[in-house]
Amino acid sequence: MSDRPSKKLKMDSEAEKVAEAAEEHLKQHPHPVPTKQPYVAHDDGEFKDWIKHQTTAEQAQKLEDGPNNAFTGNKFSQKYFDILKVRRDLPVFAQRQQFLDIFQNTQIMVFVGETGSGKTTQIPQFVLYDDMPHLAGTQVACTQPRRVAAMSVAKRVADELDVELGEEVGYSIRFENKTSPKTILKYMTDGMLLREAMDDHNLSRYSCIILDEAHERTLATDILMGLLKQVSIRRPDLKIIIMSATLDAEKFQSYFNDAPLLAVPGRTHPVEIYYTPEYQRDYLDAAIRTVLQIHATEPEGDVLLFLTGEEEIEDACRKISLEGDELVREQNCGPIKVYPLYGSLPPNQQQRIFEPAPEGANGKPGRKVIVSTNIAETSLTIDGIVYVVDPGFSKQKVYNPRIRVESLLVSPISKASAQQRAGRAGRTRPGKCFRLYTEEAFKKELIEQSYPEILRSNLASTVLELKKLGIDDLVHFDFMDPPAPETMMRALEELNYLQCLSDEGDLTALGRTASQFPLDPMLACVLIGSPAFQCSEEILTIVALLSVPNVFVRPASARKRADEAKMAFAHSDGDHLTLLNVFEAFNSEEAMQHGLHQWCRDNFLSYRSLTSARSVRAQLRRIMEKHDLDLVSPGYDDPDYWTLVRKALAAGFFMQVAKKKSGNKGYLTVKDNQDVLIHPSTVLAAENEWVIYNEFVLTSTNYIRTVTNVKPDWLVELAPKYYNLDHFGDGDVKLSLKRIIERVETMNKQKEKKDKKKKSKSS
Numbered sequence: 125m126s127d128r129p130s131k132k133l134k135m136d137s138e139a140e141k142v143a144e145a146a147e148e149h150l151k152q153h154p155h156p157v158p159t160k161q162p163y164v165a166h167d168d169g170e171f172k173d174w175i176k177h178q179t180t181a182e183q184a185q186k187l188e189d190g191p192n193n194a195f196t197g198n199k200f201s202q203k204y205f206d207i208l209k210v211r212r213d214l215p216v217f218a219q220r221q222q223f224l225d226i227f228q229n230t231q232i233m234v235f236v237g238e239t240g241s242g243k244t245t246q247i248p249q250f251v252l253y254d255d256m257p258h259l260a261g262t263q264v265a266c267t268q269p270r271r272v273a274a275m276s277v278a279k280r281v282a283d284e285l286d287v288e289l290g291e292e293v294g295y296s297i298r299f300e301n302k303t304s305p306k307t308i309l310k311y312m313t314d315g316m317l318l319r320e321a322m323d324d325h326n327l328s329r330y331s332c333i334i335l336d337e338a339h340e341r342t343l344a345t346d347i348l349m350g351l352l353k354q355v356s357i358r359r360p361d362l363k364i365i366i367m368s369a370t371l372d373a374e375k376f377q378s379y380f381n382d383a384p385l386l387a388v389p390g391r392t393h394p395v396e397i398y399y400t401p402e403y404q405r406d407y408l409d410a411a412i413r414t415v416l417q418i419h420a421t422e423p424e425g426d427v428l429l430f431l432t433g434e435e436e437i438e439d440a441c442r443k444i445s446l447e448g449d450e451l452v453r454e455q456n457c458g459p460i461k462v463y464p465l466y467g468s469l470p471p472n473q474q475q476r477i478f479e480p481a482p483e484g485a486n487g488k489p490g491r492k493v494i495v496s497t498n499i500a501e502t503s504l505t506i507d508g509i510v511y512v513v514d515p516g517f518s519k520q521k522v523y524n525p526r527i528r529v530e531s532l533l534v535s536p537i538s539k540a541s542a543q544q545r546a547g548r549a550g551r552t553r554p555g556k557c558f559r560l561y562t563e564e565a566f567k568k569e570l571i572e573q574s575y576p577e578i579l580r581s582n583l584a585s586t587v588l589e590l591k592k593l594g595i596d597d598l599v600h601f602d603f604m605d606p607p608a609p610e611t612m613m614r615a616l617e618e619l620n621y622l623q624c625l626s627d628e629g630d631l632t633a634l635g636r637t638a639s640q641f642p643l644d645p646m647l648a649c650v651l652i653g654s655p656a657f658q659c660s661e662e663i664l665t666i667v668a669l670l671s672v673p674n675v676f677v678r679p680a681s682a683r684k685r686a687d688e689a690k691m692a693f694a695h696s697d698g699d700h701l702t703l704l705n706v707f708e709a710f711n712s713e714e715a716m717q718h719g720l721h722q723w724c725r726d727n728f729l730s731y732r733s734l735t736s737a738r739s740v741r742a743q744l745r746r747i748m749e750k751h752d753l754d755l756v757s758p759g760y761d762d763p764d765y766w767t768l769v770r771k772a773l774a775a776g777f778f779m780q781v782a783k784k785k786s787g788n789k790g791y792l793t794v795k796d797n798q799d800v801l802i803h804p805s806t807v808l809a810a811e812n813e814w815v816i817y818n819e820f821v822l823t824s825t826n827y828i829r830t831v832t833n834v835k836p837d838w839l840v841e842l843a844p845k846y847y848n849l850d851h852f853g854d855g856d857v858k859l860s861l862k863r864i865i866e867r868v869e870t871m872n873k874q875k876e877k878k879d880k881k882k883k884s885k886s887s
């Protein structure tokens with residue numbers, strides 16, 4: 125990490141080398157061109173020359189009018205024309221020519237418009253009709269901060285273009301790739317595009333990259349912006365569009381060297397804002413009451429309620445459904461349908477939010493209620509919303525570099541978010557927004573804009589990615605908002621302890637391999653290190669299970685039975701080992717014969733999480749194979765089976781360790797000295813002296829979750845650099861470690877002596 129000129133020079137020439145290598149790679153592996161010749165290219169004399177010239181909006185529209193699909197040559201279906209009619213009413217259509225004028229004459233542009241104006245679904249199609257990527261063998265990418273949005277929008281646009289999802293239009297999210305060689309438009313999470321950039325620094329397969337929802341300022345989008353700024357110099361042919369919902373456009377414009385801006389005037393209706401007269405102690409309860417009151421008293425129109433996470437949302441959905449049915453019976457209200465929406469919801473259930481509201485009855489309107497996380501703020505547009513209920517909270521990532529804890533915390537939203545939420549009520553006609561906080565609080569307590577994620581995150585993954593992207597000089601990387609130096613130092617330090625970066629801050633062979641895994645560097649290191657403990661098959665399972673939503677289901681109505689079911693899989697040494705037992709059982713003959721769905725229900729396990737863990741595991745396994753990492757297992761018969769697994773875990777989790785406090789029931793995190801308790805969900809039988817943990821849960825009491833018992837001797841042996849006592853504050857932990865280190869040293873010496881004796885005897 126230095127800004128010496130020699131480093132900089134090295135970087136430039138490296139970048140050149142990389143660019144050359146990428147070109148060479150492209151020559152040898154050209155992007156496959158679809159075999160079916162598109163309609164425009166050969167069939168019709170009138171259209172023949174268009175692709176050589178730049179297309180006008182009128183010409184593009186003519187192509188869209190059919191009768192044949194310009195990208196597949198197939199005849200358009202009736203459904204296509206039905207959707208086309210609706211699409212043509214979207215605000216962006218009025219500005220197609222203006223868009224094309226700017227797009228064709230500039231490399232980077234900024235495009236802003238109200239949510240629902242058609243940015244995400246239409247702009248990539250405008251680009252397709254101008255670019256004709258299928259003829260050049262290139263692709264258009266459109267990034268989304270959220271997996272849900274990438275999947276849902278890809279599905280919609282596939283319908284709009286009258287193609288199968290995964291063919292011409294596809295999506296790519298972590299652990300799931302639904303694209304084919306035919307794909308010309310790819311919706312993807314910003315994180316996935318970043319991963320692609322690690323292997324192809326010039327993103328050479330793309331002719332146009334659209335960074336959507338840029339106002340969200342996710343970590344990956346921020347890095348991509350800095351990266352694309354560099355790539356745009358190396359690749360003058362690459363077009364870049366920065367799309368954003370709010371009118372924070374100047375910041376993007378000036379960052380991209382005064383890029384031109386196109387703003388689509390919104391077609392929004394006035395929204396009346398209501399505040400509560402006083403502070404609401406229980407916002408969940410207040411929210412449910414408000415929704416029910418809207419249903420009982422307000423005229424027709426659907427309701428959107430913003431809550432913070434899956435559990436809260438499912439809980440609210442149940443309560444609103446139950447009490448809504450009561451309203452139907454007792455007050456003759458119309459029927460009410462409640463739908464949840466959050467990131468981990470399966471796609472088919474997500475699509476249900478687009479179903480129409482139920483028919484009214486007794487002269488009272490039927491109503492659809494959607495209870496959603498932030499996803500519905502800008503990422504997904506749901507038509508028909510007239511009432512918004514906004515408790516003023518969302519789950520936000522926070523990071524404290526001093527104690528190295530990153531957490532998702534329910535925190536107050538910003539004014540910008542509150543306005544965006546209110547705006548959802550005015551999409552189709554005038555609406556109302558009920559804020560469950562006082563006007564005073566809105567004015568005085570909410571910050572203007574949310575802080576970008578890069579200022580609130582652990583940057584270990586990011587630093588590793590940047591290094592892999594060939595960016596050595598992190599200090600001079602052109603961040604839109606540079607992260608705090610302390611956070612950056614922490615990340616470098618962490619990667620150095622993991623041996624992903626050398627003491628000079630250069631990427632090591634291990635770091636290079638670790639960056640190939642779509643995992644947190646620590647988990648990647650656990651995997652890469654596992655063959656040395658003969659248990660990579662086991663660690664693969666554990667890492668896969670740690671990468672999917674919780675496999676244990678604990679319904680409010682059957683907590684006790686669920687806990688009992690879990691204990692059947694428990695391993696007394698910890699939760700990681702218990703996960704291994706669950707997965708073994710899930711793959712057993714017995715479960716199969718039982719029927720997996722039923723087996724999961726009977727055992728209070730999530731079928732969805734387990735199947736997705738299976739697929740994640742298979743993908744990680746392929747990456748292991750690709751990098752010649754041994755796939756081995758000690759086998760159950762090995763008396764050391766569980767010890768080997770625990771050792772392999774300790775080898776990577778050595779920075780996430782807690783030690784039992786003497787004479788006290790709590791634990792203290794090692795080195796960072798935080799008071800914690802083991803989360804009640806643990807299966808760990810007795811209280812163990814030293815444990816590794818997967819997660820630090822920051823609440824009024826701090827918990828560590830998913831814990832496994834380890835031997836401290838392993839820690840000091842496996843991570844001597846981290847357990848260097850000079851870096852520990854005085855106290856109980858240091859004293860214990862000192863004793864352990866002395867013990868280990870004595871034991872090693874004795875062993876050496878013995879070995880020597882043996883040697884001399886045998887010789």
Ligand code: CDP
Pocket residue numbers: 214237238239240241242243244245246276277280478502503504505506507
């Ligand atoms: O990106 P932006 O918020 O500007 O709008 P969009 O996501 O492109 O959505 C434009 C319109 O497409 C919405 O108002 C919906 O009418 C429609 N749409 C839909 O019907 N189904 C989807 N899954 C997505 C969008």
Ligand code: MG
Pocket residue numbers: 240243244245336502503504
């Ligand atoms: Mg959008």
